[in-house]
Amino acid sequence: MKKQALQTLVMGAALILPFAFTPASTAAPRSAGQVVIVNTGDRLTPGYRVTVGPRGSLTAVLVPAGRQAPIRRTDRMIALNRQRFFADLASAEPLASLPTGSLSTASTRRVRRGRRTPQAAAVGARVNPYPQVFVRYQGRQSPNLRTASSQSGRVLYQDVKQILQVLRLPIPDVP
Numbered sequence: 001m002k003k004q005a006l007q008t009l010v011m012g013a014a015l016i017l018p019f020a021f022t023p024a025s026t027a028a029p030r031s032a033g034q035v036v037i038v039n040t041g042d043r044l045t046p047g048y049r050v051t052v053g054p055r056g057s058l059t060a061v062l063v064p065a066g067r068q069a070p071i072r073r074t075d076r077m078i079a080l081n082r083q084r085f086f087a088d089l090a091s092a093e094p095l096a097s098l099p100t101g102s103l104s105t106a107s108t109r110r111v112r113r114g115r116r117t118p119q120a121a122a123v124g125a126r127v128n129p130y131p132q133v134f135v136r137y138q139g140r141q142s143p144n145l146r147t148a149s150s151q152s153g154r155v156l157y158q159d160v161k162q163i164l165q166v167l168r169l170p171i172p173d174v175p
Contacts, residue, residue, distance in 0.1 A: 035089065036136040037160055045131065045170040050163060056082040060167045073167045085159045092152040095135060095142040101149040131172040133160060146172055 034051055041047030048062035056077035063070045077085070092098060132144040135156065145157040164171045 033138055035085075037163065038134045038136065039164075039169075039172065040132045040134075042131040042172075045172075047131070048169060050167065050169070052077070052085070052163065054086075058163060058167055060169055062169070073169070075166050077163065077166065081159075081162060085163070088152070088155050088159050089135070089137060092142070092150075092156045095137060095140045098142050098145075098153040098156075099149045100143045100147040100153070133157065133172060135160065 034053055037050040037052065039048050039050075046062050046064040048060055050058060050060045052058055056079065058073075058075045058077060060073040061070045062073075089095075131146070133146050135142045135145065142153070142156070145153060145160060148154050148157055161171050
């Protein structure tokens, strides 16, 4: 009887121990799903979509003007940045309610007077002259993070900019 109980205990420990010693940095946040970062693009730069997996995988898809096939870029976030990003995302909830401001008139004038490139001329008026950056998570979408007026929205936008930097994507300036 004691031998059978000891075997059961050893087998249970063998199943539990690998999970007990898994570092927290490799585990995904509890409610984490995929996060999608969308940049609508502007007259000078293409829009793109970045998918952030719960374990830090990054996939970007962008289609520059004049190209038929999209460009894909992949990378991984380091654990510390991934944890901070998901923590900042959770603190910004509910995403749809993040307060925003508006673009300044100085940045508006600069974009309107900017030189039109052949790419912009080919696309025409369909392109948004002011790139917008959104985060979609768990069925919700944030307002334009470039104009975030709350501390949590600005912190989230800084995290997004770090992700874009890892993937070597154009980062829209905050006006």
